Amino acid sequence: MTGQLRLLASVAARHLVGRRRQTIVAVSGVAVGVGFFLAVSAMMIGSQNDFIKTLIDAAPHIIISDELRSPPAQPGVSLYKGAAINLRHYKVRNEVRGLKGWPEILRTVNALPGAIGSPSLSGAITLRSGGREEALTIVGVDPAIEEKVSTIQDQLRIGRLRDLESTQGGIIIGEEMARRLGLGVGDVVGATSASGKSRSLRIVGLFKRGQTQISSGLGYVLLREAQSLLGRPFIINRIGVRLADPYEAEPISRRLEARYAYKAESWQERSADFLSLLVTRNVIMYSVVSAILLVASFGIYTVVSNSVSDKRRDIAIMRSMGFSERDLQLIFVFEGLALALIGIVAGWLLGYGLMAILGSLKFPIAGEDQHLPLDRTARQYAIAAAASLLSGVIAAWLPARKAARVDPVDILRGAV
């Protein structure tokens, strides 16, 4: 059986060698399709992965805040379930002051394998310097824990998060804010909270410009500093959680929320609009590159179809020799298969080369040389190969059916 398949394959190979130019064109078609599929999908998926990584790293994977997603049901409604009660104009209580029992929540979070929770308290204060006033949201954190949970450390232009511990009344603000107040590192600034407490804070670090939100409106202080300044001792209103596997964020956040009722938001939920945008992007990409692969298979169709027309005499003689219809069909399917396989291998090489070129390009962004993020995983090679192989076999199978249907008698009668 295998010997006979090898025989059919060798006939197919001879046919292809005999029509070398068409074979080269068809193979090039597949190769270009596969090559560009790889290059385009490497860029698209690479940039997508890069983007998602940025999304994941931008903030803790899960943020538990002192909010309730939906206000608790009114006592009347929960007491008489299904009754015709319609309450309106009552005071909605969906905001709570601080996470109650937060040490317990923190213990639960830290008990998850590889997870770290960082408690923080944020609140509004006013900074005052030389007659200028600027509103600021301060976040009180434990620097040793916070730097493990978020990438805030990387956003500092000057100073380190740990400097908050070594300086009494230290604060880190954005470059933008510092410029507006006309201050620099080491300067002292007056801070007043909504509750009326005042204090002098010393600037120990500056956030980079560019992160507009952080740069202009956020300030980091020690947790106990924030608690005392905002007049809320021992209270926190946010726990940022970093997980070992960011893709676990969604189920874990759901569990935490179900257990403690506080709003626990995963990074996926926060970036739902971006993620759906990525889906659209992928649909566009795959339809474009599939079209390339499909067009490549037209080349295979042409070659096999021409081959069948040219070889009608050979088909007739092989049928008279005792080759079956199925044998003849297989010969021409093998031709398409061979074209696809050679094209795929050539396309892999082409794609590899294109990726090497793309990977070596440098783009200066914000003063730093950046490389295109490329996804070079084997998965893309496999997808490209599978798709071209499938379309190649279908493209060959259609004309190959014609070969099986050639009536040897018609050919022999016509020739004699």
Added chain:
Amino acid sequence: MSAIIEVQDLSRSLPGTPPVTLVSDVSLSIQPATFVAIVGPSGCGKSSLLYLLGLLDRPTSGQVLFNGQDMNPLRGDARAGIRLASFGFVFQFHFLLPEFTALENVMLPMRRLGKLSLTEIQAKAQALLEGMGLGEKSTKTPDRLSGGERQRVAIARAIANDPALVLGDEPTGNLDSQNSARVVEMFRNLAHDQGRAVVCVTHDPDVAAAADVQISMLDGRIKETSVRPR
């Protein structure tokens, strides 16, 4: 002696209005070790009869019996299998596969049958070509061979699987008289020395004269059958 192939009331017509009759009500039987020539004017249905005998075509009515077995109910695959193992065709235009050498052409039916190993097949093909006087031309492709040489390769290929029945469709139609005579001699040997049944459709009076049985056809029917004593 029992017949290798036997046909009963065989008819073949092409659909149309009115239908074109190619073969009508033909009955005959072909014995082993016999050289049969089918003669007649163009369009008398002799080639059509040959295709029916060779299981390349199916009759409109009537039966073809191979070794006593009715071939009508068999599917295409089974008929191809019988052609492969038991029939050998030689055509007017030799019909070698152009991409393959003479040796490879002769090897094709044996490789398809798959009964021998590749080395055995190669040795047998080489021996067959040597028997045709083509031993040193075995590595040439058909375009490097003369018409007579190609026809001899085609005959070698036709008998590669030791068929019981060899069918020739104007096998000398494209050859000069010297090569024709050679082919006729080979066909006689296939019948008389190797015990095969040989059926040859021909216009050539020399081929017809060399045959043991001469069947004359006219308008799809057998007009006359003459047996020449050996």
